[in-house]
Amino acid sequence: MDYEIFELGDVRLQQGATLSDAKLAFKTYGELNADKSNAIVYPTWYSGQHYDNEWLIGEGMALDPAKYFVIIPNMLGNGLSSSPSNTPAPHDRASFPRVTMYDNVRFQHRLVTERFGIERLELVTGWSMGAGQTYQWAVSFPDMVKRILPFCGSAKTSRHNIVFLEGVKAALTADAAYAGGRYDRQPDIGIRAMSRVYAGWGFSQQFYRETIYERDPLGFASLEDFLVSFWEGLFLKRDANNLLAMLWTWQNADVGRTPGFRGVEDALAAIRMPAIVMPAQQDLYFPPEDxxxxxxxxxxxxxxxxxxxxxxxxxxxxxxxxxxxxxxxxKELLRLKV
Amino acid sequence: MDYEIFELGDVRLQQGATLSDAKLAFKTYGELNADKSNAIVYPTWYSGQHYDNEWLIGEGMALDPAKYFVIIPNMLGNGLSSSPSNTPAPHDRASFPRVTMYDNVRFQHRLVTERFGIERLELVTGWSMGAGQTYQWAVSFPDMVKRILPFCGSAKTSRHNIVFLEGVKAALTADAAYAGGRYDRQPDIGIRAMSRVYAGWGFSQQFYRETIYERDPLGFASLEDFLVSFWEGLFLKRDANNLLAMLWTWQNADVGRTPGFRGVEDALAAIRMPAIVMPAQQDLYFPPEDxxxxxxxxxxxxxxxxxxxxxxxxxxxxxxxxxxxxxxxxKELLRLKV
Known part of the structure; x- marks a missing residue:
């Protein structure tokens, strides 16, 4: 096991359920300095686990472990933190309670403060749902977060994004082997179907037009090879109930539902620390316009x-x-004096 | 029955199969004039039937039946022309042979020439796969077609579009009730799933962002109402094998495979009649760039x-x-002297 577990105990979730013996899996990179002033939080994305985030950490990079103490908390539902796949009855499998972005960040805050005694974060950053958690950090703990850089994500999931996810969900659950979440074996036909649905959304029209999947650095042999090896491979590693639990979190993401705020505009106005918000030009479900x-x-x-x-x-x-x-x-954002 | 059938007899398809007693369903609007110089062909789209095309025909419109003789041929696989759902064994259901755009247009040409004795068409136009058939008409019968106006379609299905359709197909067939096409009842879970997959693609991000589905002229009560009443309603009317047959035609559309041509560029260069090509600005699977x-x-x-x-x-x-x-x-294109 290359990661640690922070025991959250029995936690009350925003939607009302109580999850017993909740666990937050995390991994850290670098050393926390003496005055605890070099910490960065970098949450995970839909289906991703901490090691899937490591490409942005390294010597000479902004997230340099020689300089910063980078904490990657695993999102609930991702199979490492409390998830449908690893929680005992009565909250096992499809009975796993609904977890919000707000809940995730509240637990991450406990990890950061209770375990490490950190009072301020140099930065919170993340991709996709990791960006969503980044916004949530800024809204939930404005005095603690010095800078944010959410990329390819949003503060509130857009209606179109919700519809995209409806397609993903419907494809996965159309497989009778899903059996309302009470399967003994993974519903792999459904997982393969959702992977193919996802494939058209994850990359742009231009990406496919120019067969970028065949070239460096990807180098797949053909379109079908890309669909099977990359896309089906990505989600077949995961558990169906976990995928649906995280999908609920995603569809219902909205910093405006943070207690004390009246909707997303109110919450966004409260994000007063410096931020660089980075959409990808041709992102089909988190388009730059949002x-x-x-x-x-x-x-x-x-x-x-x-x-x-x-x-x-x-x-x-x-x-x-x-x-x-x-x-x-x-790098530019971290150089900024705050 | 508000349409007619043109008996094609036994036809040899581009992919090699012979389809016995093939039928082309069609409907006409207006009167063919004495010198047969006022005919327009207006093919159907994915899952659409001739009555789904009628919104573009009417008094005072370009396609005015007082002036033109408009022929709407139903695409093979759409449930009215020869289709998996209406063809006897051995070509029934999932054993229905693969039909190309080239085949469809060849049969439409027979209808136009053999049944009506028409030698020239004032115009061919159509939406989506109807646009694909429009391009095919121009390539297959360049001397016969005076003008074309394909809208929201392409001459060759792009890779990204193929991937979008892979998602649609995977969602539909993930339903075990599909049973390899040997179902007794429609696999409605799969059809509903493909409808939800389709929903995110059919309209733009902005369309959902601005809840245009709730306003005039659509006026749905909510997003869920739109997904069920519009999207699931659209495809639940159809037969699963028919949907998959047309999907194959779509994925494999390419005017460059017309006999005598060396690929799509060669075929496009041969389209010498005046054409207005009309993509929709925010079309997600037939983007203007194509x-x-x-x-x-x-x-x-x-x-x-x-x-x-x-x-x-x-x-x-x-x-x-x-x-x-x-x-x-x-109107502008039809005014043009050719």
């Missing part, structure tokens, strides 16, 4: 669009050019 | 983008503003 609207409501945020053809996966660490673009922005 | 590329290879084509938020369904006849835009272009 972030543009958000940034207008955020006092100190800059919109900086990741150019190119990789769509949502510009933020997935697969394309060195996009990674450099994100890393440069992170 | 048509822009095509038009560069077509000697007398103009690209004219349908503005607005309706995405692919700008061409579906639901939005009066888009319909007027298309109708205006049709």
């Amino acid at each position: 972030n543009e609207w958000e940034v207008k409501h955020m006092p100190r945020a800059e919109l900086r669009v990741i150019p190119g053809a990789w769509g949502h996966f510009a933020g997935g660490g697969l394309n060195p050019e996009d990674t450099r673009f994100i890393d440069d922005a992170l | 048509n822009e590329w095509e038009v560069k290879h077509m000697p007398r084509a103009e690209l004219r983008v349908i503005p607005g938020a309706w995405g692919h369904f700008a061409g579906g006849g639901l939005n009066p503003e888009d319909t007027r835009f298309i109708d205006d272009a049709l």
